[in-house]
Amino acid sequence: MSEKPEKLIDKKGIRLDGRKTDELRPLKLEVGVLGNADGSAYIEHGKNKIIVGVFGPREMHPKHLSQNDRMVLRCRYHMAPFSVQERKSPAPSRREVELSKVIREALEPSVFVDLYPRAGIDVFVEVLQADGGTRCAAITAASLAIADAGIPLRDLVVGCAAGKIDDTVVLDLYDAEDKLGAADVPVAIMPNLNAVTLLQMDGILTPAEFETAVSMAVEGCKKIYAIQKEALRTKYMTVKEEAEE
Amino acid sequence: MPTYFEKKQLVTPGELLAEGDYVAGENSYMEGNKIYAQRIGLADAENKKVNVVALRAFYVPKTGDIVIGTVIEVGFNGWTVDIKAPYTALLRASDVLSRPFKPQNDELSQVLNAGDLIVAKIASYDRAHDPQLTVGEPGLGKITRGQIMRVTPTKIPRVIGKKGSMISTIKQETGCQIILGVNGVVLVTGKNVEDEELAMMAIQKIEAESHTSGLTDRITQLLKEEKSKREEKKNE
Numbered sequence: 503m504s505e506k507p508e509k510l511i512d513k514k515g516i517r518l519d520g521r522k523t524d525e526l527r528p529l530k531l532e533v534g535v536l537g538n539a540d541g542s543a544y545i546e547h548g549k550n551k552i553i554v555g556v557f558g559p560r561e562m563h564p565k566h567l568s569q570n571d572r573m574v575l576r577c578r579y580h581m582a583p584f585s586v587q588e589r590k591s592p593a594p595s596r597r598e599v600e601l602s603k604v605i606r607e608a609l610e611p612s613v614f615v616d617l618y619p620r621a622g623i624d625v626f627v628e629v630l631q632a633d634g635g636t637r638c639a640a641i642t643a644a645s646l647a648i649a650d651a652g653i654p655l656r657d658l659v660v661g662c663a664a665g666k667i668d669d670t671v672v673l674d675l676y677d678a679e680d681k682l683g684a685a686d687v688p689v690a691i692m693p694n695l696n697a698v699t700l701l702q703m704d705g706i707l708t709p710a711e712f713e714t715a716v717s718m719a720v721e722g723c724k725k726i727y728a729i730q731k732e733a734l735r736t737k738y739m740t741v742k743e744e745a746e747e
Numbered sequence: 748m749p750t751y752f753e754k755k756q757l758v759t760p761g762e763l764l765a766e767g768d769y770v771a772g773e774n775s776y777m778e779g780n781k782i783y784a785q786r787i788g789l790a791d792a793e794n795k796k797v798n799v800v801a802l803r804a805f806y807v808p809k810t811g812d813i814v815i816g817t818v819i820e821v822g823f824n825g826w827t828v829d830i831k832a833p834y835t836a837l838l839r840a841s842d843v844l845s846r847p848f849k850p851q852n853d854e855l856s857q858v859l860n861a862g863d864l865i866v867a868k869i870a871s872y873d874r875a876h877d878p879q880l881t882v883g884e885p886g887l888g889k890i891t892r893g894q895i896m897r898v899t900p901t902k903i904p905r906v907i908g909k910k911g912s913m914i915s916t917i918k919q920e921t922g923c924q925i926i927l928g929v930n931g932v933v934l935v936t937g938k939n940v941e942d943e944e945l946a947m948m949a950i951q952k953i954e955a956e957s958h959t960s961g962l963t964d965r966i967t968q969l970l971k972e973e974k975s976k977r978e979e980k981k982n983e
Contacts, residue, residue: 561833654760656760738757
């Protein structure tokens, strides 16, 4: 991405990567990809590639961080040095620390933290390749990994972003659109409970545009949710079919 | 007052299971008057109670459970034991020695050292305190021989089978002694390694296919086939 293209979206409403305004990037989800973790998931959202490992509930270390009335959820979001065009220093950056917090807070409402006091869950999000919208993809995968670890959940959390490029509100921005566009609105929801767990906005939108962006992102979330549920089911379905042959 | 699932349907966390006049049972919860699933599993309704038989879960200590754990630390007056639960368990020295324990006379690491495996019973546990173990009953204590394997704790009932049918089949066919820790750790002790491996293979198959029907028959068949295969090899 050397120079800014004249237009991010053409007259027919087709974007730079050939998508329509309300079209998601291709999505692939897989559950149980890590043998050593208690739960794990892998997501490919467009060019994003993210792997998530979950450990716990287990004894908190260091012990003073444990809470007497609830379970502690810890989250680490990390981008691999090779995940972006220019080498990213492997040390946690300001942005990564913030995203770790944001992801944790998006996931926390879905977990029954009061069931296992004094224990802790660790969620490790490793971004192998980044192409915009990693926080949403990470939330989707992390929730799946937590479910795979057998931790009781209110609902799966699913994330998706919407934003504004040129003068149009569009769904699921990728890297170039995110950097050159006017605004980005990441949203995470628990679809069955109709609850929002993450809502951020970066850029400038009119109230009307903001509303369109949010409802667009929620629609996107619901589409991803179907794929997310299917990914969790598939793991057990395949075993069932094999056995019943 | 409808339910939204078929018997033994695979459900995911957050899936709406029932509405209205129902009670949330295992692995499900109530919000308003709706019942949702908490874990991935198979939904089932019993009278007015909606249960989900979890396919993935971890062990939560319960008083009276027999568990298999690893000693991870030798302390001043007891041991810390990893029982594959959210909490580590404590085993007190006085319980093992069955006489008053004096730190001057007894060297605890000679009784049980870090890395030793024990079969123990949960003596007490509640939300505020870590579980306490006891080995003061026949059949409990340090494990000296056999092989250890892990299964998902929710699948232990499946390994036992209806009225112990599954486990007794495996015991009979392989001639192994099997101790099932409720925490998902299984101890298999046989006359030789081959017998143990056969039993472990059967248990692994049960774990992988626990949510399918007609499993006992398939396991019996598998064990018989494997046994005859091994006989043939011996005869050659």
